[in-house]
Amino acid sequence: MSHSTEPKLPESDIPESAIRRRMIKSFGWFTLASAIPVGVYEWITHSPKLLGTKKPLRRVLDVNQQIAKTYFSDTHLVPTFPVEDAAKKARVNGFDGIKTPIPEDWKLQIDRRDNQPLLLTVDDIKALPKHEIVYEFKCIEGWSQVQYWGGVRLSDFLEKYKLGTKSGNSPNPDNTDDLFNYIGMETPDKGYYVGIDMESAMHPQTLLAYELNGQPITAPHGAPLRLIIPVKYGVKNLKRIGRIFFADERPRDFWAERGYDYYVGL
Incomplete structure (x- = not known):
């Protein structure tokens, strides 16, 4: 915990x-x-x-x-587009937290309530049902671009590994008392970090993404695994996730510490 x-x-x-x-x-x-x-x-x-x-x-x-x-409602979905409308070359939005090479021994670390971290590979993530989304990625500084991402729903991931709850059971959106308020994420070098409210994390369009335009994402876009959360501006879409943890108090957040609002919802 x-x-x-x-x-x-x-x-x-x-x-x-x-x-x-x-x-x-x-x-x-x-x-x-x-x-x-x-x-x-x-x-x-x-x-x-x-x-x-x-x-x-x-x-x-x-x-x-x-x-x-x-x-906010998990039934309110951001607009989506046909695949052919997606940019052939997705714009890169920042390099904080990914300025060093991808660790050769990269694994996703998830902190659990029993203090025994769960370590997963990309193949472990890919074993879950794949979902794709073509939507307008929006940067808080004013630009936007239609992009095509693929990965697994974060909600499916939390359910599979029984994460995000105080009981250790799979999360139930109707039992909010059992859910932690926030999910925190950080890059392996701890150079970039975000805190996400649990409602947004469990939104059906929120993905742990490993593909861009049908291909494995590259280092500038956050390989091997990144967050795509369409209900937030780009600053919350953490690249190269190294660690995930859960908390009732706000986890630290890179841009919130530098003056932006914490929620950064669309």
């Missing part, structure tokens, strides 16, 4: 302008930014930081999460 700790914040943060762009997409409040009194603007500017951004902006991001969670 894993428990999160208070994250150590990085020395450098993303620009405040990037945070404001994110909130404009979510609220529209800041379209009226020019009407904000100078005193309020100065107050925000001189406020202390909380998790990588000014405290008032962080509070707005937290409200954004609560609003997004109220309309």
Whole structure:
């Protein structure tokens, strides 16, 4: 069983302008930014930081999460497209956590409640039913692209290995008291890490992906195994998963520590 700790914040943060762009997409409040009194603007500017951004902006991001969670449903699916609509060359979105070569002895480590880690190969993952999705991958910085991914449903994976529950039984979405609140993932070098709310993790379109355009994914796209979670922006789609664990408190999250909201839902 894993428990999160208070994250150590990085020395450098993303620009405040990037945070404001994110909130404009979510609220529209800041379209009226020019009407904000100078005193309020100065107050925000001189406020202390909380998790990588000014405290008032962080509070707005937290409200954004609560609003997004109220309309989330595992029956709400993101739009999908015919395979022929997918980009022939998928765009790469960042190299944090995958700057080193793929470990030759790569195995997926899953922390379990009995403190006996489960180690799995890609072939173990491929033994589960395969699912494919062609959808619009969206980057939080504004670009998007229709992409074609294949892998196994994360929900099927959790059911197969009886993960994500406090009882050690297979997860039951109707028994939320038995589910951990979050699933954490990190790259083998621990250079990139995300925390995902369990509801989004168990969404039927969330995949542990090992194929892109019908071929094994390459190193720049997160080989040998990565997360594809269409209900989130790209920053949550962790590449080269090395470790998975579960927690009731928020696991640390790379971009949340640098100023973005934690939920980052579409």
